[in-house]
Amino acid sequence: MKKLISYVFTFVMVFTAVFGATSIDTSAASKNVVVVIDPGHGGEGDRNLGAQYNGLSEKALTLQVANVLKAELEKYDGVTVYTTRTTDTAISLEDRAAYAKSVGADFVYSIHFNASSNHAFYGSEIWTSTFGNYYVAGANFGNILQSEWSGLGLYQKGVKTRVGSSGKDYYGIIRACVARNMPCVIMEHAYLDHGVDVSKIKTADFIGKLAAADATAIAKYFKLKSSTTGADYSGFKYTSVKKPGRVLYQDETGPEKCEIKVLAYDLASGNVLVEMTTKDSQSPVIYFTYSYDGGKTFNTLQMWDRSKSTQSFNVKVPSGTVNPTIVCAAYNNYEKGTLSNPVQVAATFNY
Numbered sequence: 001m002k003k004l005i006s007y008v009f010t011f012v013m014v015f016t017a018v019f020g021a022t023s024i025d026t027s028a029a030s031k032n033v034v035v036v037i038d039p040g041h042g043g044e045g046d047r048n049l050g051a052q053y054n055g056l057s058e059k060a061l062t063l064q065v066a067n068v069l070k071a072e073l074e075k076y077d078g079v080t081v082y083t084t085r086t087t088d089t090a091i092s093l094e095d096r097a098a099y100a101k102s103v104g105a106d107f108v109y110s111i112h113f114n115a116s117s118n119h120a121f122y123g124s125e126i127w128t129s130t131f132g133n134y135y136v137a138g139a140n141f142g143n144i145l146q147s148e149w150s151g152l153g154l155y156q157k158g159v160k161t162r163v164g165s166s167g168k169d170y171y172g173i174i175r176a177c178v179a180r181n182m183p184c185v186i187m188e189h190a191y192l193d194h195g196v197d198v199s200k201i202k203t204a205d206f207i208g209k210l211a212a213a214d215a216t217a218i219a220k221y222f223k224l225k226s227s228t229t230g231a232d233y234s235g236f237k238y239t240s241v242k243k244p245g246r247v248l249y250q251d252e253t254g255p256e257k258c259e260i261k262v263l264a265y266d267l268a269s270g271n272v273l274v275e276m277t278t279k280d281s282q283s284p285v286i287y288f289t290y291s292y293d294g295g296k297t298f299n300t301l302q303m304w305d306r307s308k309s310t311q312s313f314n315v316k317v318p319s320g321t322v323n324p325t326i327v328c329a330a331y332n333n334y335e336k337g338t339l340s341n342p343v344q345v346a347a348t349f350n351y
Contacts, residue, residue, distance in 0.1 A: 033079045036100040038110040039066035043090025051115035053193040062111040065211045072215035076224040097176035108184040115193040122196040123155035127186040130161035130248045137183035139241040141221045148213035157333045162250045254338035255280035258330045271314040283332035292317045294325035321349045
């Protein structure tokens with residue numbers, strides 16, 4: 001199945017690169033743009049809270065971002081902004097989409113923060129529909145947004161799609177919006193359960209900076225300008241993705257290849273120089289990690305240089321370790337991992 005999907009994915013990407021990429025350079029929006037901001041979660045009860053870690057509450061943060069984002073967007077000309085909730089209220093996904101449709105939304109932006117079951121991942125990601133023009137709209141906006149988020153120092157995991165068992169979009173808000181002929185993205189700003197992102201979120205005014213980045217991306221996508229601030233994105237250019245001819249399924253497996261070899265080691269410092277080669281034909285490899293005890297414990301996930309398939313790095317072996325066994329792992333942007341072959345270093349590390 002992975003091979004079949006990878007063929008489809010490769011075909012779509014190659015076709016896009018050769019035949020389908022279009023440089024977008026239209027004038028500023030000729031009609032009033034209607035934007036609906038959807039602060040995720042809300043209300044009482046365990047199902048409505050969203051992620052709750054490190055003293056941070058997703059349902060509160062999404063509302064905070066949404067309020068600032070609305071104020072930022074309303075500085076632009078020719079745009080009307082609505083939000084699906086303004087208080088800590090539980091609203092169904094269907095009702096959120098129905099409201100957006102009732103006000104004539106041109107795009108729905110669902111605000112979220114992230115967490116993972118093993119608390120190992122960090123970074124930002126955008127989810128969009130896998131279907132036709134809804135994918136094009138979501139992917140084009142997502143690519144713009146990634147650039148804005150990256151400028152805040154957030155690690156970018158990319159624009160992704162996920163298909164449910166019914167064959168429709170997996171995420172309810174996207175599915176409900178597509179059913180009503182509206183493009184929608186889920187904007188996972190950062191992880192509330194990982195120190196890399198939490199340290200940023202807790203920085204003074206970082207939430208405001210996130211909302212401003214979101215507003216800039218939306219303004220660029222719709223080519224808005226502001227007579228209030230002087231910002232003018234009416235001539236903003238970007239390269240559009242190609243409308244997919246097939247369903248773009250999520251990656252369900254880790255990289256096909258993850259191999260390591262030990263290049264050298266230094267008993268005086270405890271460093272073991274490891275070379276790792278990894279490959280995933282469907283999704284980009286974005287993280288790697290390593291273990292000195294045969295895979296019992298792993299180091300914090302590190303950022304993988306996506307321009308390379310082979311990289312070298314040092315594994316720190318604690319003093320007193322006898323014959324350490326090095327094992328590494330590579331993860332793609334769907335958080336699917338593959339373990340490497342084990343390599344034992346026949347030495348005692350005392351330093």
